[in-house]
Each structure stands twice: as structure tokens, then as C-alpha cells.
Amino acid sequence: MTPATTKTTKNDRRSDDLSNETLIGWLRDMQLIREFESRTMQAYQQAKIGGFCHIYSGQEACAVGTINSVEKSDPVVTAYRDHGHALARGMSAEACMAEMFGKITGCAKGKGGSMHMFDRPNNLYGGHGIVGAQTPLGAGLAFGARYEWEVLGTGTKKVCLCYLGDGAIDQGAFHEALNLAALYSLPVIYIIENNGYSMGTAIHRHTANADNLIARGKSYGIESIEIDGFDVRNVYDAFKPLADDCRDMQRPGFVDLKTYRYQGHSMSDPQKYRTKDEVADWKSRDPIASLLHHLMNERECISEDAWSTMEDEIKTVVREAVEAAEAAPIPDVDTELASDVYALPMDNLSPSEDYKHGLKNPLM
Amino acid sequence: MANLTLVQAINLALVQEMEADESVVLLGEDVGLNGGVFRVTEGLAQRFGDHRVQNTPLDESGILGAAVGLAIAGMKPVPEIQFEGFLGPAYDQIVNHAARFRNRTRGAITIPMTLRVPVGGGIHAPELHSDSPEAIYTHSPGLKIVMPCTPYDAKGLLISAIRDPDPVIFFEPKRVYRAYREEVPEDEYTIPIGQAKVVSEGDDLTVVTWGASVFQCLEALDGLPEDVSVELIDLRTIDPIDTDTIAASVEKTGRCVVVHEAPMTAGLGAEISARVQERCFLHLQAPVQRVTGFDTIMPYYKLELEYMPDANRIGKGIRECLAY
Ligand SMILES: Cc1ncc(C[n+]2csc(CCOP(=O)(O)OP(=O)(O)O)c2C)c(N)n1
Ligand SMILES: [Mg+2]
Numbered sequence: 001m002t003p004a005t006t007k008t009t010k011n012d013r014r015s016d017d018l019s020n021e022t023l024i025g026w027l028r029d030m031q032l033i034r035e036f037e038s039r040t041m042q043a044y045q046q047a048k049i050g051g052f053c054h055i056y057s058g059q060e061a062c063a064v065g066t067i068n069s070v071e072k073s074d075p076v077v078t079a080y081r082d083h084g085h086a087l088a089r090g091m092s093a094e095a096c097m098a099e100m101f102g103k104i105t106g107c108a109k110g111k112g113g114s115m116h117m118f119d120r121p122n123n124l125y126g127g128h129g130i131v132g133a134q135t136p137l138g139a140g141l142a143f144g145a146r147y148e149w150e151v152l153g154t155g156t157k158k159v160c161l162c163y164l165g166d167g168a169i170d171q172g173a174f175h176e177a178l179n180l181a182a183l184y185s186l187p188v189i190y191i192i193e194n195n196g197y198s199m200g201t202a203i204h205r206h207t208a209n210a211d212n213l214i215a216r217g218k219s220y221g222i223e224s225i226e227i228d229g230f231d232v233r234n235v236y237d238a239f240k241p242l243a244d245d246c247r248d249m250q251r252p253g254f255v256d257l258k259t260y261r262y263q264g265h266s267m268s269d270p271q272k273y274r275t276k277d278e279v280a281d282w283k284s285r286d287p288i289a290s291l292l293h294h295l296m297n298e299r300e301c302i303s304e305d306a307w308s309t310m311e312d313e314i315k316t317v318v319r320e321a322v323e324a325a326e327a328a329p330i331p332d333v334d335t336e337l338a339s340d341v342y343a344l345p346m347d348n349l350s351p352s353e354d355y356k357h358g359l360k361n362p363l364m
Numbered sequence: 365m366a367n368l369t370l371v372q373a374i375n376l377a378l379v380q381e382m383e384a385d386e387s388v389v390l391l392g393e394d395v396g397l398n399g400g401v402f403r404v405t406e407g408l409a410q411r412f413g414d415h416r417v418q419n420t421p422l423d424e425s426g427i428l429g430a431a432v433g434l435a436i437a438g439m440k441p442v443p444e445i446q447f448e449g450f451l452g453p454a455y456d457q458i459v460n461h462a463a464r465f466r467n468r469t470r471g472a473i474t475i476p477m478t479l480r481v482p483v484g485g486g487i488h489a490p491e492l493h494s495d496s497p498e499a500i501y502t503h504s505p506g507l508k509i510v511m512p513c514t515p516y517d518a519k520g521l522l523i524s525a526i527r528d529p530d531p532v533i534f535f536e537p538k539r540v541y542r543a544y545r546e547e548v549p550e551d552e553y554t555i556p557i558g559q560a561k562v563v564s565e566g567d568d569l570t571v572v573t574w575g576a577s578v579f580q581c582l583e584a585l586d587g588l589p590e591d592v593s594v595e596l597i598d599l600r601t602i603d604p605i606d607t608d609t610i611a612a613s614v615e616k617t618g619r620c621v622v623v624h625e626a627p628m629t630a631g632l633g634a635e636i637s638a639r640v641q642e643r644c645f646l647h648l649q650a651p652v653q654r655v656t657g658f659d660t661i662m663p664y665y666k667l668e669l670e671y672m673p674d675a676n677r678i679g680k681g682i683r684e685c686l687a688y
Contacts, residue, residue, distance in 0.1 A: 131422050
């Protein structure tokens with residue numbers, strides 16, 4: 001895999017009409033994810049985070065560019081590489097970090113971990129560990145939104161963003177989801193964050209017709225486009241019109257969003273399947289560095305000083321999130337092992353004799 | 365003899381069966397160059413070639429369906445699913461096809477497939493990566509279910525599974541994968557499917573368990589008073605259950621505790637306790653006790669060890685059963 005090159009020239013970009021503040025906000029969002037992930041890796045290495053942990057570094061422009069093309073009220077659902085989407089959607093760094101530390105202040109009360117980020121107030125519906133299983137959920141969320149608007153007359157027109165990896169396109173569930181979305185004309189956009197690998201298997205070895213993923217969307221009659229996902233302005237330029245159309249016309253979309261992950265698949269990946277040069281190649285056109293370059297040298301709206309202040313602020317936010325996660329208590333065994341399984345108590349849920357209700361979800 | 369971990373013993377069994385029988389083929393996600401998530405198939409692609417160690421896309425239903433097709437075509441497929449939670453998308457092919465082909469074709473077509481799956485908790489992973497679904501598959505006629513917990517047993521049982529004419533799910537307790545080593549003969553040997561093992565002999569009470577829980581039970585036994593003598597049975601094969609070995613033991617001891625990681629309700633503890641009362645009713649001096657996971661979803665990490673039966677809870681169950 002080699003990096004694609006951005007072809008869009010200056011001046012014909014939709015993102016040129018965005019304010020400096022907006023773009024500086026995106027820079028901050030992306031840097032927050034980057035810094036958050038560095039601290040996540042550190043905490044994982046110190047055995048403060050258990051289980052499996054999938055790092056988003058490199059892919060920041062995908063979540064930030066697409067989520068900022070839609071409304072806060074639009075539903076978002078993704079797979080297990082989900083910290084970036086959670087932060088971009090507005091989850092606090094603290095709730096996200098505490099979840100991975102297995103602490104009660106986490107977004108899933110520390111009972112789900114890295115792969116299970118949920119934020120109902122921000123309309124983030126997971127964080128899912130079964131690869132591909134979130135894709136029919138995306139169709140259902142879109143169905144629900146359309147029903148609300150069209151039948152119940154209680155909602156506005158929405159569009160659902162459903163993220164998946166290039167590996168997930170091989171799952172049967174995804175093809176069922178595409179068919180449903182097209183058949184029922186559901187406002188859901190399937191965003192393939194195509195980082196070129198499904199765990200240790202390169203895309204050309206795991207999927208047929210790998211250079212033409214959009215053919216799959218098109219075969220269901222879904223408008224399908226390729227986007228260079230390594231440049232956030234470019235993501236917005238191409239994605240925003242698609243998202244607007246899918247919302248207006250209440251129909252699905254399909255995006256092959258080309259990107260790259262800097263780290264291994266998970267924290268325990270020997271990375272035998274790629275070269276250091278390949279990683280360096282992608283890093284040389286880093287999405288954060290290129291946005292910073294644009295803001296500093298083309299728009300001239302951020303100075304070296306302002307940038308280093310921003311970096312420091314973000315470092316503080318993330319450091320405080322780590323400290324808060326560390327200080328927070330673990331879930332109480334008697335109440336939390338047994339709770340959140342049914343609305344009402346049932347037999348044999350708990351190690352203690354009496355059923356006790358668990359704490360309320362900290363985000364609700 | 366070599367001193368091997370569970371992972372290495374399974375790898376050795378695969379090597380020997382692949383050498384002995386060219387119809388044995390492996391398939392699964394990243395089983396090739398990477399050697400699988402737990403590196404169980406490490407070195408096999410290099411040794412036998414990609415055509416015998418087939419890296420697949422991420423498609424559990426496809427993997428299992430293709431394995432059934434391969435088996436019909438006369439091969440002996442050994443598919444790997446990375447974690448027990450990912451059996452979900454493959455469930456249809458396992459239960460509705462693999463398990464039923466012999467019956468559906470009235471003996472004309474059989475499925476000599478061995479599905480390898482890491483299972484159980486104890487490695488700090490969340491749900492779907494720590495579950496114990498063996499009862500679900502035991503409930504499906506046509507499948508054999510094996511779950512060895514020692515390197516020695518794993519090698520002998522895997523060879524039996526691969527040679528078995530019917531589909532076998534070979535569950536590998538991931539908590540034990542690299543936990544310890546033991547002497548495993550280089551020579552080929554088999555352990556029959558369906559035979560439990562008496563790990564330690566005793567007269568006062570019988571503990572029946574399998575998988576990683578065997579080690580928790582051994583720890584619990586260590587903590588009992590000197591004068592309590594417990595017979596510990598490692599089922600090794602879950603389906604068919606070795607009722608004879610269990611019944612012979614309970615007839616002697618009169619008391620039985622079943623230990624498993626899976627939730628209690630409709631778990632295998634229920635099946636075993638039913639068999640014990642059918643066979644040993646007049647010998648029983650106490651109700652059969654179950655020490656199991658709770659009827660909740662496996663929690664992440666910090667609560668994981670509270671969920672799984674540990675030496676404390678098992679010891680408590682044993683003492684209660686003895687005191688009844
Ligand atoms: C049903 C299922 N099968 C296998 C896995 C193990 N697994 C987790 S991620 C992954 C690779 C997915 O790759 P991709 O969809 O490209 O996402 P990326 O990791 O690149 O973000 C695999 C095989 C799983 N979680 N669920
Ligand atoms: Mg990928």
C-alpha cells in the first residue's frame with residue numbers, strides 16, 4: 001500500500017469557505033485524538049488497561065472530517081477501533097479513558113473496555129466487537145430516524161454514519177446491510193475506513209476486487225465514492241455533499257475512505273506484514289501536520305506559539321483524564337457484576353444474596 | 365519427550381497430522397504467516413505452504429461453510445475461529461450444516477472437520493473474548509465437544525479429533541495457553557474422545573470440571589484440610605460426557621460439586637447433576653452443588669476474576685457440600 005495523492009487544487013474547495021475557527025477546531029479535535037492515543041498506549045504498556053486495545057492514530061481525519069459534516073443529532077455507529085469517533089463525537093477524554101481503565105466513571109461503567117464506547121447523549125451507538133455486526137445496526141438506526149421523520153412526524157431528516165474497516169466488508173452481514181439500505185432507501189452512509197489491512201492481512205489478500213471497493217456499493221445502486229481520508233479538508237470537501245444529499249433524499253451512501261493506521265492492529269501485533277518504510281511513507285503526509293501547515297502557512301491563522309499553546313492544553317486535558325481514570329474506583333462487585341443485564345432483578349445474577357441496583361450510567 | 369506449552373502441543377499435533385495426511389488443511393483469519401492470534405499455527409504456512417494453511421478473509425460464516433464443503437469433498441478441514449465470541453456469525457454453518465449432514469444424508473455424507481476455538485476468560489479480555497459457550501454447542505446433536513486443559517491431553521485429543529469421522533469442536537482454554545509446560549511425547553499418540561480423566565483420587569467428594577477451571581479446582585483442593593479427600597475429574601470431552609467415570613466416582617464419594625466458568629442457568633452443571641441423580645440417587649448424601657459463573661455477561665477486566673469461579677468459591681462449595 002502506498003499513500004494516495006491529493007489531487008484537489010486550491011480554490012475549488014468547499015472547505016475554503018469554512019471559518020478559521022472551524023478549521024482550528026478540527027486541528028484541536030485531531031490533536032486530541034493523537035495525544036489521547038499516545039497516552040492510551042503508555043497506559044496499556046504500564047498494564048493499566050487490560051484486554052485488547054486498537055489505536056486510531058493516523059486515521060484522525062476520517063472521524064473528524066466526517067462527523068463534522070453532519071449534525072450532533074445524527075446517529076453514529078462504529079466498530080472496535082472507536083476512541084477517535086467517541087472523542088470526535090464529544091465524549092469527554094475522561095469518560096473514554098476511564099472506560100479503558102475499567103473504572104466506574106467510564107462511559108460503559110468500566111465494564112466494557114476499549115471496544116465498547118457508547119455515548120447515548122452524543123448519539124454514539126458503539127463501539128462493537130464483532131466485526132461487521134454494526135453494519136445492519138446502521139441500517140436500523142437509519143430506518144428508525146426515517147420513520148420518526150416520515151411516519152411519526154416527530155423528528156427532522158437525519159443521516160446515520162456507520163463506520164467499518166476494510167476487513168469488515170468481507171462479512172456477510174455487511175452485504176445484507178447494503179441490500180437493506182438500498183432496498184428501503186435508508187439514510188445511512190457506510191464509511192469504509194480503508195487502512196489497507198484486516199489485522200495482519202493486506203487488502204489485496206483479503207478481499208476480491210480490492211482496488212474497486214465502490215463497485216460493491218454501486219452494485220446495490222448506492223451512490224459510492226472514493227475519498228482520500230488522509231486530508232481532513234479533502235474528507236469534508238467530498239463527504240459533506242454526499243451527506244447532505246443522503247439526508248435530503250433519505251437514501252444511502254457508500255464511501256471508500258482511504259487511510260492508514262500508524263500502530264499495529266492491536267497493542268500486541270508484531271507487524272510482520274508491513275515494512276517500516278511503508279509506515280514512514282504515510283507518516284510523511286501526516287493529516288495533522290498537513291492541516292497545521294495549511295493553517296499556519298496558507299491561511300496564516302495560527303502561529304507557532306498558538307499551536308504550542310494548543311498542544312500544551314491538550315496534553316493537560318489528556319493527562320488529567322488519565323489521572324482521573326486512575327483515581328476513580330473500580331465497579332463495585334456486589335452491585336455492578338449483577339446490574340445492567342435486565343431491567344428487573346433475576347435469580348443468580350449476583351455473588352451476593354440480595355440484588356442491588358447498579359449505578360446510573362455516568363453519561364446519562 | 366519435549367517440555368511444551370499448550371500452544372506448542374497443539375502446534376505439534378497439527379504438524380504431525382498434516383505430515384501424516386495430505387487431506388488435512390487449515391483455514392482461518394491470519395493463520396498463515398502470522399500464525400493466528402495466539403500463534404498456535406506459527407510456522408505451519410512456511411512448512412506446508414499456503415495451499416494447506418489458508419489465510420481467509422474476515423468471514424466466519426464463509427470459513428465454516430467452506431470447511432463443510434471441503435469435508436464433503438473428502439478433505440479433513442481444521443478451521444480456526446479466533447475467539448469463541450466470533451462463533452456467532454458461523455453458528456448457522458456449525459449447527460445447521462456441519463452437525464446435521466450425517467443425519468440429513470442418512471449416513472451418505474459425513475463431516476470430518478475439527479473446529480479449533482480458543483475459549484474462556486482469565487486473560488483480561490472483555491466479553492466475546494472471554495466467554496464459555498460450550499453448553500450451546502453441546503445442546504446440538506451431531507457435534508462432539510472437546511476441551512483439554514493440559515498440553516499432553518491436547519496433543520492426543522487433537523489427533524483423535526482430526527481423525528474422527530464427525531465434526532468436533534476443539535475448545536482451547538486460552539488462560540492455559542502459555543501458563544505452564546509439561547512433558548509431551550514426540551511420538552504420535554491419541555487420547556480417545558469421550559474419556560474423562562481422574563486427576564486426583566479421593567473418597568469424600570467428587571469435583572467434576574474441565575478447561576482452565578481444573579487448575580482453579582486444584583488450587584481449591586490445596587486449601588482444604590488434610591483429612592478431606594476429594595476426587596477431581598477433568599472431563600476433557602464435554603460431548604459425549606463420560607457418565608461412567610462420574611457415576612463410579614460419585615457412587616464411592618456420595619457427594620458431587622460441578623465447577624464451570626459459563627453461567628449457571630442451563631449450563632453443563634445442570635446436565636451433569638441430572639445424570640448424577642439418575643445414576644447415583646441412592647448413593648447421594650447431599651444435593652449436587654454447582655459453582656459457576658453468574659447469569660450475567662462476562663465483565664471487563666477489573667471484575668473478571670470476580671465472575672469466574674476461583675479457589676475460594678470452589679472451596680466454599682466443597683465445604684458446604686461436605687457439611688450438608
Ligand atoms: C466476527 C469477528 N471476527 C474476527 C474478529 C477479530 N478481528 C478484530 S479486528 C479484525 C480485523 C478487522 O480489520 P478491519 O475491518 O479492516 O478494521 P481495522 O482493524 O483495520 O480498523 C479481526 C479479524 C472480530 N472481532 N470479530
Ligand atoms: Mg483495516
